[in-house]
Amino acid sequence: MKPRVRFAPSPTGPLHIGGVRTALYNYLFAKKNGGTMILRIEDTDQQRFVPGAEAYIIEAFQWLGIEFDEGVHVGGKFGPYKQSERKHIYKQYVDLLIEKGNAYFAFDTAEELEKKRKEAESEKRNFQYDVHTRHQMCNSLTLSPEEVEQKISSGAPYVIRFKHQEDQEIEVNDLIRGKVTIHSGLLDDKVLFKSDGMPTYHLANIVDDHLMEITHVIRGEEWLPSAPLHVELYRAFGWQAPQFAHLPLLLKPEGNGKLSKRDGDRLGFPVFPLRWEDPQTSEISSGYRESGYLPEAVVNMLALLGWNPGTTQEIMTMNELIQLFSIEKISKSGAKFDLEKAKWFNHQYLQLMPTDELAKQFLPILSDHNIQISTEKVIKVVEMVKDRIYFANELWDHSSYFFTRPDHYDEQVIKKRWKEDTAVRLSEIKSLLNDLKPFDKTIAHDKTMEYIQTHELNTGQIMNCLRLSIVGAAKGPDLFDIIDFLGISEVSKRIDIAIQNIHI
Protein backbone atom coordinates (compact mmCIF):
# COMPACT_ATOMS: atom_id res chain seq x y z
CA MET A 1 0.00 0.00 0.00
CA LYS A 2 1.31 3.42 -0.95
CA PRO A 3 1.70 5.66 2.11
CA ARG A 4 -0.48 8.68 2.59
CA VAL A 5 0.95 11.30 4.93
CA ARG A 6 -0.22 14.71 5.96
CA PHE A 7 1.21 17.89 7.32
CA ALA A 8 -1.45 19.54 9.44
CA PRO A 9 -0.57 23.01 10.71
CA SER A 10 -2.96 25.33 12.44
CA PRO A 11 -3.14 28.80 10.93
CA THR A 12 -2.16 30.68 14.07
CA GLY A 13 0.80 32.54 12.64
CA PRO A 14 3.89 31.98 10.53
CA LEU A 15 5.10 28.45 10.08
CA HIS A 16 7.84 27.60 12.57
CA ILE A 17 11.04 26.11 11.17
CA GLY A 18 10.45 22.99 13.27
CA GLY A 19 7.14 22.60 11.49
CA VAL A 20 8.92 23.01 8.20
CA ARG A 21 11.20 20.15 9.10
CA THR A 22 8.24 17.97 10.07
CA ALA A 23 6.65 18.73 6.72
CA LEU A 24 9.94 18.00 4.97
CA TYR A 25 10.27 14.58 6.59
CA ASN A 26 6.69 13.78 5.66
CA TYR A 27 7.42 14.86 2.12
CA LEU A 28 10.65 12.90 1.83
CA PHE A 29 8.95 9.82 3.20
CA ALA A 30 5.99 10.13 0.84
CA LYS A 31 8.13 10.73 -2.23
CA LYS A 32 10.57 7.98 -1.36
CA ASN A 33 7.74 5.49 -1.19
CA GLY A 34 5.65 6.74 -4.05
CA GLY A 35 3.05 7.98 -1.62
CA THR A 36 0.81 11.00 -1.26
CA MET A 37 1.55 14.23 0.60
CA ILE A 38 -1.40 16.12 1.99
CA LEU A 39 -1.78 19.60 3.45
CA ARG A 40 -4.59 19.87 5.94
CA ILE A 41 -5.40 23.03 7.83
CA GLU A 42 -6.32 22.43 11.46
CA ASP A 43 -8.31 25.49 12.33
CA THR A 44 -10.59 24.16 15.02
CA ASP A 45 -9.51 26.90 17.39
CA GLN A 46 -11.47 29.88 16.28
CA GLN A 47 -9.91 32.12 18.92
CA ARG A 48 -6.40 31.66 17.65
CA PHE A 49 -7.11 32.08 13.98
CA VAL A 50 -4.75 34.55 12.32
CA PRO A 51 -5.58 35.96 8.90
CA GLY A 52 -2.88 35.42 6.33
CA ALA A 53 -1.34 32.45 8.09
CA GLU A 54 -2.70 29.90 5.67
CA ALA A 55 -1.47 31.82 2.63
CA TYR A 56 1.89 32.18 4.36
CA ILE A 57 2.15 28.43 4.90
CA ILE A 58 1.38 27.71 1.26
CA GLU A 59 3.84 30.29 0.02
CA ALA A 60 6.55 28.98 2.32
CA PHE A 61 6.25 25.47 0.93
CA GLN A 62 6.26 26.77 -2.61
CA TRP A 63 9.47 28.61 -1.90
CA LEU A 64 11.05 25.55 -0.31
CA GLY A 65 10.03 23.22 -3.10
CA ILE A 66 7.88 21.01 -0.92
CA GLU A 67 4.93 20.02 -3.04
CA PHE A 68 1.60 18.66 -1.99
CA ASP A 69 -0.48 16.13 -3.88
CA GLU A 70 -3.65 16.98 -2.01
CA GLY A 71 -4.62 19.84 0.23
CA VAL A 72 -6.45 23.09 0.78
CA HIS A 73 -4.68 24.78 -2.09
CA VAL A 74 -4.65 21.92 -4.58
CA GLY A 75 -7.81 20.00 -3.78
CA GLY A 76 -8.16 16.23 -3.90
CA LYS A 77 -10.84 13.64 -3.46
CA PHE A 78 -10.61 13.49 0.33
CA GLY A 79 -11.58 17.13 0.85
CA PRO A 80 -12.42 19.51 2.20
CA TYR A 81 -8.92 19.87 3.66
CA LYS A 82 -9.77 22.53 6.16
CA GLN A 83 -11.25 21.37 9.44
CA SER A 84 -13.58 24.30 9.86
CA GLU A 85 -15.21 23.16 6.63
CA ARG A 86 -15.55 19.64 7.98
CA LYS A 87 -17.37 20.69 11.11
CA HIS A 88 -20.50 18.72 10.22
CA ILE A 89 -18.50 15.51 10.01
CA TYR A 90 -17.17 15.41 13.56
CA LYS A 91 -20.46 15.55 15.43
CA GLN A 92 -21.66 12.19 14.11
CA TYR A 93 -18.43 10.53 15.16
CA VAL A 94 -18.45 11.89 18.66
CA ASP A 95 -22.07 10.75 18.94
CA LEU A 96 -20.92 7.31 17.92
CA LEU A 97 -18.44 7.32 20.75
CA ILE A 98 -21.13 8.31 23.23
CA GLU A 99 -23.36 5.52 21.97
CA LYS A 100 -20.56 3.04 22.43
CA GLY A 101 -19.91 4.32 25.95
CA ASN A 102 -16.47 5.65 25.11
CA ALA A 103 -17.34 9.26 25.68
CA TYR A 104 -19.60 11.29 27.93
CA PHE A 105 -21.11 14.72 28.37
CA ALA A 106 -19.51 16.98 30.94
CA PHE A 107 -21.14 20.14 32.25
CA ASP A 108 -18.43 21.40 34.58
CA THR A 109 -17.71 25.03 33.90
CA ALA A 110 -14.28 26.42 33.30
CA GLU A 111 -14.51 28.14 36.70
CA GLU A 112 -15.32 24.93 38.51
CA LEU A 113 -12.45 23.15 36.87
CA GLU A 114 -10.13 26.01 37.65
CA LYS A 115 -11.20 25.84 41.29
CA LYS A 116 -10.49 22.12 41.42
CA ARG A 117 -7.07 22.70 39.99
CA LYS A 118 -6.31 25.44 42.49
CA GLU A 119 -7.41 23.24 45.37
CA ALA A 120 -5.27 20.39 44.22
CA GLU A 121 -2.33 22.69 43.74
CA SER A 122 -2.57 24.02 47.28
CA GLU A 123 -2.41 20.43 48.51
CA LYS A 124 0.53 19.78 46.18
CA ARG A 125 -1.60 17.39 44.23
CA ASN A 126 -2.47 17.42 40.61
CA PHE A 127 -6.05 17.66 39.48
CA GLN A 128 -6.86 15.59 36.49
CA TYR A 129 -10.24 14.81 34.98
CA ASP A 130 -9.83 11.05 34.85
CA VAL A 131 -10.88 7.62 36.03
CA HIS A 132 -10.44 8.69 39.64
CA THR A 133 -12.19 12.03 39.58
CA ARG A 134 -14.88 11.80 36.95
CA HIS A 135 -17.36 10.40 39.43
CA GLN A 136 -17.12 13.55 41.50
CA MET A 137 -17.80 15.83 38.60
CA CYS A 138 -20.87 17.07 36.86
CA ASN A 139 -21.34 14.82 33.85
CA SER A 140 -23.48 12.18 32.24
CA LEU A 141 -21.77 9.57 34.36
CA THR A 142 -22.94 11.16 37.62
CA LEU A 143 -26.22 12.69 36.50
CA SER A 144 -29.35 10.73 35.67
CA PRO A 145 -30.29 10.41 32.01
CA GLU A 146 -33.20 12.75 32.64
CA GLU A 147 -30.99 15.41 34.17
CA VAL A 148 -28.58 15.14 31.27
CA GLU A 149 -31.44 15.37 28.79
CA GLN A 150 -32.86 18.35 30.64
CA LYS A 151 -29.51 20.18 30.75
CA ILE A 152 -28.82 19.67 27.08
CA SER A 153 -32.28 20.69 25.94
CA SER A 154 -32.17 23.78 28.13
CA GLY A 155 -29.07 24.81 26.24
CA ALA A 156 -26.56 24.42 29.05
CA PRO A 157 -23.01 24.46 27.66
CA TYR A 158 -21.25 21.14 27.70
CA VAL A 159 -18.23 19.38 26.37
CA ILE A 160 -17.78 15.76 25.43
CA ARG A 161 -14.93 13.90 27.04
CA PHE A 162 -13.24 10.64 26.17
CA LYS A 163 -13.79 7.96 28.76
CA HIS A 164 -10.56 6.14 29.32
CA GLN A 165 -10.52 2.51 30.32
CA GLU A 166 -9.82 1.94 33.98
CA ASP A 167 -7.08 -0.60 34.02
CA GLN A 168 -5.30 -1.21 30.76
CA GLU A 169 -1.77 -0.97 29.49
CA ILE A 170 -1.83 1.16 26.37
CA GLU A 171 0.86 0.69 23.80
CA VAL A 172 1.96 3.14 21.20
CA ASN A 173 4.22 1.68 18.60
CA ASP A 174 6.48 4.42 17.47
CA LEU A 175 8.63 4.00 14.38
CA ILE A 176 11.42 6.04 15.93
CA ARG A 177 11.18 5.15 19.60
CA GLY A 178 9.82 1.66 19.58
CA LYS A 179 7.15 0.63 22.03
CA VAL A 180 5.87 3.26 24.46
CA THR A 181 3.60 2.00 27.21
CA ILE A 182 1.38 3.81 29.66
CA HIS A 183 -1.36 2.78 32.04
CA SER A 184 -4.83 4.01 31.12
CA GLY A 185 -5.55 5.06 34.71
CA LEU A 186 -2.92 7.77 34.35
CA LEU A 187 -4.53 9.35 31.34
CA ASP A 188 -6.97 12.20 31.59
CA ASP A 189 -10.38 12.26 29.96
CA LYS A 190 -9.53 14.74 27.27
CA VAL A 191 -12.17 16.98 25.79
CA LEU A 192 -13.11 15.73 22.35
CA PHE A 193 -15.80 18.21 21.57
CA LYS A 194 -15.84 21.80 22.76
CA SER A 195 -18.82 23.78 23.93
CA ASP A 196 -18.55 25.96 20.85
CA GLY A 197 -19.49 23.00 18.70
CA MET A 198 -16.01 22.44 17.38
CA PRO A 199 -13.99 19.29 17.90
CA THR A 200 -10.63 19.49 19.59
CA TYR A 201 -7.46 18.52 17.80
CA HIS A 202 -7.64 15.04 19.30
CA LEU A 203 -10.96 14.14 17.79
CA ALA A 204 -10.59 15.99 14.54
CA ASN A 205 -7.18 14.61 13.73
CA ILE A 206 -8.27 11.01 14.31
CA VAL A 207 -11.45 11.37 12.29
CA ASP A 208 -9.69 13.15 9.46
CA ASP A 209 -6.70 10.85 9.40
CA HIS A 210 -9.07 7.91 9.22
CA LEU A 211 -11.29 9.43 6.55
CA MET A 212 -8.32 10.63 4.54
CA GLU A 213 -6.77 7.18 4.81
CA ILE A 214 -3.57 8.42 6.35
CA THR A 215 -1.12 5.55 6.80
CA HIS A 216 1.69 7.29 8.68
CA VAL A 217 1.48 10.09 11.20
CA ILE A 218 4.85 11.81 11.28
CA ARG A 219 4.77 14.70 13.74
CA GLY A 220 6.75 16.42 16.46
CA GLU A 221 7.64 14.79 19.75
CA GLU A 222 5.40 17.21 21.61
CA TRP A 223 2.56 14.93 20.49
CA LEU A 224 3.99 11.83 22.08
CA PRO A 225 2.16 12.30 25.40
CA SER A 226 -1.19 12.41 23.65
CA ALA A 227 -0.45 9.53 21.33
CA PRO A 228 -1.92 6.98 23.78
CA LEU A 229 -5.21 8.88 23.66
CA HIS A 230 -5.09 8.72 19.91
CA VAL A 231 -4.56 5.00 19.79
CA GLU A 232 -7.40 4.64 22.26
CA LEU A 233 -9.62 6.67 19.99
CA TYR A 234 -8.81 4.42 17.06
CA ARG A 235 -9.59 1.43 19.24
CA ALA A 236 -12.87 2.93 20.40
CA PHE A 237 -13.93 3.63 16.84
CA GLY A 238 -12.79 0.19 15.79
CA TRP A 239 -10.46 1.66 13.22
CA GLN A 240 -7.00 0.60 12.16
CA ALA A 241 -4.58 3.15 13.56
CA PRO A 242 -1.89 4.59 11.30
CA GLN A 243 1.79 4.13 12.10
CA PHE A 244 3.28 6.80 14.30
CA ALA A 245 6.67 8.49 14.12
CA HIS A 246 7.39 11.18 16.67
CA LEU A 247 10.20 13.43 15.54
CA PRO A 248 12.85 14.80 17.91
CA LEU A 249 12.48 18.48 18.68
CA LEU A 250 14.49 21.36 17.33
CA LEU A 251 16.23 22.97 20.30
CA LYS A 252 17.61 26.41 21.05
CA PRO A 253 21.24 26.85 19.93
CA GLU A 254 22.31 27.87 23.40
CA GLY A 255 20.99 26.58 26.66
CA ASN A 256 18.00 24.32 26.62
CA GLY A 257 14.49 24.02 25.45
CA LYS A 258 12.46 23.97 22.32
CA LEU A 259 13.41 26.49 19.67
CA SER A 260 10.89 29.26 19.91
CA LYS A 261 9.82 32.30 18.01
CA ARG A 262 11.67 34.63 20.35
CA ASP A 263 15.04 32.87 20.08
CA GLY A 264 15.57 33.65 16.45
CA ASP A 265 15.62 37.35 16.37
CA ARG A 266 17.31 37.49 19.74
CA LEU A 267 20.17 35.33 18.52
CA GLY A 268 20.27 36.71 15.02
CA PHE A 269 18.80 34.02 12.83
CA PRO A 270 15.38 33.39 11.37
CA VAL A 271 12.97 30.91 12.92
CA PHE A 272 10.58 31.19 10.02
CA PRO A 273 10.96 30.39 6.34
CA LEU A 274 9.51 33.71 5.20
CA ARG A 275 9.35 37.13 6.74
CA TRP A 276 6.15 37.65 8.70
CA GLU A 277 4.40 40.73 9.87
CA ASP A 278 1.87 40.13 12.58
CA PRO A 279 -1.43 41.60 11.42
CA GLN A 280 -2.36 42.64 14.97
CA THR A 281 0.84 43.97 16.44
CA SER A 282 2.77 44.72 13.23
CA GLU A 283 5.64 42.91 14.84
CA ILE A 284 8.11 41.61 12.27
CA SER A 285 9.77 38.23 12.32
CA SER A 286 12.59 37.64 9.88
CA GLY A 287 12.56 34.84 7.36
CA TYR A 288 15.18 32.68 5.70
CA ARG A 289 14.17 33.87 2.27
CA GLU A 290 14.59 37.54 3.09
CA SER A 291 17.82 36.89 4.97
CA GLY A 292 19.38 35.64 1.77
CA TYR A 293 19.18 31.90 2.26
CA LEU A 294 18.66 29.67 -0.72
CA PRO A 295 15.71 27.30 -0.34
CA GLU A 296 17.91 24.33 -1.28
CA ALA A 297 20.29 25.21 1.56
CA VAL A 298 17.47 25.51 4.07
CA VAL A 299 16.03 22.17 3.01
CA ASN A 300 19.42 20.47 3.13
CA MET A 301 20.29 21.91 6.52
CA LEU A 302 16.91 21.03 8.01
CA ALA A 303 17.00 17.50 6.63
CA LEU A 304 20.26 16.87 8.44
CA LEU A 305 19.00 18.23 11.75
CA GLY A 306 17.77 14.98 13.21
CA TRP A 307 18.41 12.66 10.31
CA ASN A 308 21.35 11.54 8.24
CA PRO A 309 21.82 8.94 5.54
CA GLY A 310 24.61 7.17 7.41
CA THR A 311 27.23 8.27 4.90
CA THR A 312 29.52 11.27 5.03
CA GLN A 313 27.67 13.07 2.28
CA GLU A 314 26.31 16.40 3.49
CA ILE A 315 25.30 18.29 0.39
CA MET A 316 22.19 16.74 -1.05
CA THR A 317 19.56 17.90 -3.47
CA MET A 318 15.91 17.30 -2.75
CA ASN A 319 15.97 14.31 -5.08
CA GLU A 320 18.96 12.82 -3.34
CA LEU A 321 17.31 13.37 0.02
CA ILE A 322 14.23 11.58 -1.24
CA GLN A 323 16.26 8.62 -2.45
CA LEU A 324 18.25 8.40 0.76
CA PHE A 325 15.51 9.06 3.28
CA SER A 326 14.30 6.50 5.76
CA ILE A 327 12.46 6.84 9.06
CA GLU A 328 14.82 4.35 10.73
CA LYS A 329 17.66 6.82 10.38
CA ILE A 330 15.90 9.63 12.22
CA SER A 331 17.60 10.23 15.56
CA LYS A 332 15.82 10.10 18.87
CA SER A 333 17.27 13.08 20.64
CA GLY A 334 16.58 16.74 20.05
CA ALA A 335 18.87 18.74 17.79
CA LYS A 336 20.19 22.17 18.57
CA PHE A 337 19.99 24.62 15.75
CA ASP A 338 23.46 25.62 14.55
CA LEU A 339 23.65 29.00 12.85
CA GLU A 340 27.24 28.54 11.65
CA LYS A 341 26.39 25.33 9.90
CA ALA A 342 23.36 26.96 8.33
CA LYS A 343 25.60 29.66 6.88
CA TRP A 344 28.02 27.05 5.64
CA PHE A 345 25.24 25.25 3.79
CA ASN A 346 24.24 28.48 2.13
CA HIS A 347 27.82 29.12 1.14
CA GLN A 348 28.02 25.70 -0.43
CA TYR A 349 24.88 26.22 -2.46
CA LEU A 350 25.95 29.67 -3.52
CA GLN A 351 29.15 28.19 -4.98
CA LEU A 352 27.11 25.57 -6.81
CA MET A 353 24.88 28.19 -8.33
CA PRO A 354 25.69 29.15 -11.93
CA THR A 355 27.60 32.44 -11.98
CA ASP A 356 25.21 34.18 -14.34
CA GLU A 357 22.32 33.33 -12.04
CA LEU A 358 24.15 34.75 -9.06
CA ALA A 359 25.06 37.80 -11.13
CA LYS A 360 21.38 38.31 -11.88
CA GLN A 361 20.73 38.61 -8.15
CA PHE A 362 23.51 41.17 -7.94
CA LEU A 363 22.00 43.46 -10.56
CA PRO A 364 19.39 45.12 -8.35
CA ILE A 365 21.97 45.67 -5.61
CA LEU A 366 24.24 47.39 -8.12
CA SER A 367 21.50 49.66 -9.34
CA ASP A 368 20.79 50.56 -5.71
CA HIS A 369 24.34 51.87 -5.69
CA ASN A 370 23.76 53.70 -8.96
CA ILE A 371 26.10 51.50 -10.88
CA GLN A 372 25.44 51.22 -14.61
CA ILE A 373 27.35 48.31 -16.10
CA SER A 374 26.93 45.51 -18.58
CA THR A 375 25.75 42.13 -17.38
CA GLU A 376 28.83 40.49 -18.87
CA LYS A 377 31.08 42.55 -16.67
CA VAL A 378 28.99 41.76 -13.61
CA ILE A 379 29.32 38.08 -14.39
CA LYS A 380 33.12 38.51 -14.59
CA VAL A 381 33.20 40.19 -11.20
CA VAL A 382 30.95 37.63 -9.59
CA GLU A 383 33.13 34.86 -10.96
CA MET A 384 36.15 36.49 -9.33
CA VAL A 385 34.68 37.09 -5.88
CA LYS A 386 31.98 34.52 -5.33
CA ASP A 387 34.08 32.05 -3.37
CA ARG A 388 34.26 34.44 -0.45
CA ILE A 389 30.56 35.10 0.05
CA TYR A 390 28.02 33.25 2.18
CA PHE A 391 25.02 35.28 1.04
CA ALA A 392 24.26 37.02 -2.22
CA ASN A 393 23.83 40.28 -0.35
CA GLU A 394 27.52 40.21 0.61
CA LEU A 395 28.51 40.59 -3.02
CA TRP A 396 28.72 44.38 -2.89
CA ASP A 397 31.04 44.43 0.10
CA HIS A 398 33.39 42.09 -1.66
CA SER A 399 33.39 43.75 -5.04
CA SER A 400 32.51 47.42 -4.76
CA TYR A 401 36.03 48.42 -5.87
CA PHE A 402 35.33 46.96 -9.28
CA PHE A 403 32.66 49.58 -9.78
CA THR A 404 33.73 52.56 -7.74
CA ARG A 405 36.99 54.03 -6.48
CA PRO A 406 37.93 53.28 -2.90
CA ASP A 407 36.63 55.95 -0.55
CA HIS A 408 39.12 55.08 2.15
CA TYR A 409 42.28 53.06 2.64
CA ASP A 410 42.71 50.38 5.26
CA GLU A 411 44.73 51.95 8.10
CA GLN A 412 46.27 48.67 9.16
CA VAL A 413 47.71 48.09 5.72
CA ILE A 414 49.07 51.63 5.50
CA LYS A 415 50.73 51.25 8.84
CA LYS A 416 52.28 47.94 7.98
CA ARG A 417 53.18 48.41 4.31
CA TRP A 418 53.35 52.04 3.22
CA LYS A 419 56.94 53.30 3.29
CA GLU A 420 58.59 56.57 2.39
CA ASP A 421 59.53 55.47 -1.11
CA THR A 422 56.19 53.79 -1.85
CA ALA A 423 54.75 56.72 -3.77
CA VAL A 424 57.76 56.81 -6.06
CA ARG A 425 57.70 53.08 -6.60
CA LEU A 426 54.01 53.04 -7.43
CA SER A 427 54.46 55.89 -9.90
CA GLU A 428 57.17 53.96 -11.66
CA ILE A 429 55.07 50.79 -11.78
CA LYS A 430 52.22 52.88 -13.10
CA SER A 431 54.23 54.15 -16.03
CA LEU A 432 55.66 50.72 -16.59
CA LEU A 433 52.12 49.36 -16.91
CA ASN A 434 51.14 52.24 -19.16
CA ASP A 435 53.98 51.37 -21.52
CA LEU A 436 52.39 48.00 -22.20
CA LYS A 437 50.66 48.29 -25.56
CA PRO A 438 48.41 46.43 -25.71
CA PHE A 439 47.87 45.72 -22.03
CA ASP A 440 48.27 42.08 -21.09
CA LYS A 441 47.80 40.90 -17.53
CA THR A 442 50.39 38.14 -17.71
CA ILE A 443 53.02 40.47 -19.09
CA ALA A 444 51.96 43.12 -16.58
CA HIS A 445 52.51 40.64 -13.79
CA ASP A 446 55.92 39.64 -15.12
CA LYS A 447 57.05 43.21 -15.67
CA THR A 448 55.98 44.25 -12.20
CA MET A 449 57.80 41.33 -10.60
CA GLU A 450 60.85 42.10 -12.68
CA TYR A 451 60.74 45.71 -11.48
CA ILE A 452 60.49 44.59 -7.87
CA GLN A 453 63.40 42.21 -8.27
CA THR A 454 65.74 44.53 -10.11
CA HIS A 455 65.20 47.19 -7.48
CA GLU A 456 65.58 44.63 -4.71
CA LEU A 457 62.23 45.51 -3.22
CA ASN A 458 59.96 43.52 -0.93
CA THR A 459 57.24 41.88 -3.04
CA GLY A 460 54.67 41.80 -0.28
CA GLN A 461 55.25 45.43 0.56
CA ILE A 462 54.98 46.78 -2.97
CA MET A 463 52.17 44.52 -4.11
CA ASN A 464 50.05 45.26 -1.06
CA CYS A 465 50.50 48.98 -1.55
CA LEU A 466 49.60 48.68 -5.19
CA ARG A 467 46.54 46.69 -4.17
CA LEU A 468 45.72 49.18 -1.46
CA SER A 469 45.70 52.06 -3.90
CA ILE A 470 43.41 50.22 -6.32
CA VAL A 471 41.17 48.27 -3.93
CA GLY A 472 41.46 50.25 -0.72
CA ALA A 473 42.20 47.15 1.33
CA ALA A 474 44.23 43.98 1.43
CA LYS A 475 41.56 41.78 -0.07
CA GLY A 476 40.23 40.44 -3.31
CA PRO A 477 41.25 38.24 -6.22
CA ASP A 478 44.47 38.36 -8.23
CA LEU A 479 45.53 41.98 -8.50
CA PHE A 480 46.33 41.77 -12.21
CA ASP A 481 42.86 40.39 -12.87
CA ILE A 482 41.49 43.46 -11.14
CA ILE A 483 43.76 45.77 -13.13
CA ASP A 484 42.77 44.03 -16.33
CA PHE A 485 39.11 44.49 -15.49
CA LEU A 486 39.41 48.16 -14.54
CA GLY A 487 41.67 49.13 -17.41
CA ILE A 488 45.02 50.82 -17.16
CA SER A 489 43.73 54.38 -17.30
CA GLU A 490 41.38 53.90 -14.34
CA VAL A 491 44.13 52.08 -12.46
CA SER A 492 46.53 54.96 -13.14
CA LYS A 493 44.05 57.42 -11.73
CA ARG A 494 43.54 55.31 -8.64
CA ILE A 495 47.29 55.11 -8.09
CA ASP A 496 47.57 58.90 -8.41
CA ILE A 497 44.71 59.47 -5.98
CA ALA A 498 46.22 57.05 -3.48
CA ILE A 499 49.61 58.74 -3.67
CA GLN A 500 47.98 62.10 -3.05
CA ASN A 501 45.89 60.90 -0.15
CA ILE A 502 47.99 58.43 1.74
CA HIS A 503 50.46 60.03 4.09
CA ILE A 504 52.59 58.53 6.80
Add this chain to the structure above:
RNA sequence: GGUCCCAUCGUCUAGUGGUUAGGACGCUGGCCUCUCACGCCGGAAACCGGGGUUCAAGUCCCCGUGGGACUACCA
Protein backbone atom coordinates in the same frame (compact mmCIF):
# COMPACT_ATOMS: atom_id res chain seq x y z
C1' G B 1 4.75 17.75 41.30
C1' G B 2 2.88 13.70 37.81
C1' U B 3 3.49 11.04 33.04
C1' C B 4 6.39 10.07 28.90
C1' C B 5 10.83 10.69 25.90
C1' C B 6 16.08 11.38 25.42
C1' A B 7 21.75 11.11 26.63
C1' U B 8 29.02 10.00 21.68
C1' C B 9 33.77 16.06 20.58
C1' G B 10 31.16 23.13 21.85
C1' U B 11 27.27 21.79 17.73
C1' C B 12 25.04 18.14 13.94
C1' U B 13 26.18 13.13 13.87
C1' A B 14 28.54 7.73 12.36
C1' G B 15 28.72 3.62 15.42
C1' U B 16 23.60 -2.13 16.17
C1' G B 17 29.41 -6.53 21.64
C1' G B 18 35.86 -6.78 19.75
C1' U B 19 37.18 0.48 16.08
C1' U B 20 43.85 4.00 16.96
C1' A B 21 35.64 5.88 18.58
C1' G B 22 34.89 8.10 12.05
C1' G B 23 32.88 12.54 9.36
C1' A B 24 30.94 17.67 9.09
C1' C B 25 30.40 22.86 11.18
C1' G B 26 33.16 25.92 14.31
C1' C B 27 38.16 26.65 16.51
C1' U B 28 43.33 26.08 15.40
C1' G B 29 48.73 25.09 13.01
C1' G B 30 50.81 24.83 8.14
C1' C B 31 50.95 24.87 2.67
C1' C B 32 49.42 27.83 -1.58
C1' U B 33 49.85 33.31 -2.23
C1' C B 34 50.76 40.37 -3.27
C1' U B 35 46.11 40.26 0.22
C1' C B 36 41.37 38.21 1.64
C1' A B 37 38.77 33.98 0.35
C1' C B 38 38.74 29.12 -1.83
C1' G B 39 41.51 24.65 -1.86
C1' C B 40 44.96 21.06 0.32
C1' C B 41 47.57 18.83 4.64
C1' G B 42 47.63 18.56 10.03
C1' G B 43 45.87 19.51 15.40
C1' A B 44 42.97 20.09 19.88
C1' A B 45 38.14 18.27 21.11
C1' A B 46 33.34 13.22 23.00
C1' C B 47 31.16 7.84 24.78
C1' C B 48 26.98 11.69 31.87
C1' G B 49 27.89 8.56 36.62
C1' G B 50 27.43 3.88 39.18
C1' G B 51 26.24 -1.06 39.18
C1' G B 52 25.37 -5.48 36.51
C1' U B 53 25.33 -9.24 31.92
C1' U B 54 29.65 -10.94 29.00
C1' C B 55 36.01 -13.59 27.63
C1' A B 56 34.85 -8.54 25.79
C1' A B 57 30.12 -2.78 26.59
C1' G B 58 29.86 3.66 23.57
C1' U B 59 26.86 -0.49 22.02
C1' C B 60 22.53 -4.97 26.23
C1' C B 61 19.94 -4.50 31.42
C1' C B 62 19.05 -1.75 36.09
C1' C B 63 19.58 2.52 39.20
C1' G B 64 21.03 7.37 39.54
C1' U B 65 22.03 12.19 37.32
C1' G B 66 21.10 15.64 33.62
C1' G B 67 18.10 17.57 29.72
C1' G B 68 13.46 17.90 27.16
C1' A B 69 8.21 17.44 26.07
C1' C B 70 3.40 17.11 27.85
C1' U B 71 0.25 18.13 31.87
C1' A B 72 -6.25 23.74 28.43
C1' C B 73 -13.12 23.57 26.11
C1' C B 74 -4.53 25.32 21.98
C1' A B 75 -2.80 22.77 18.32
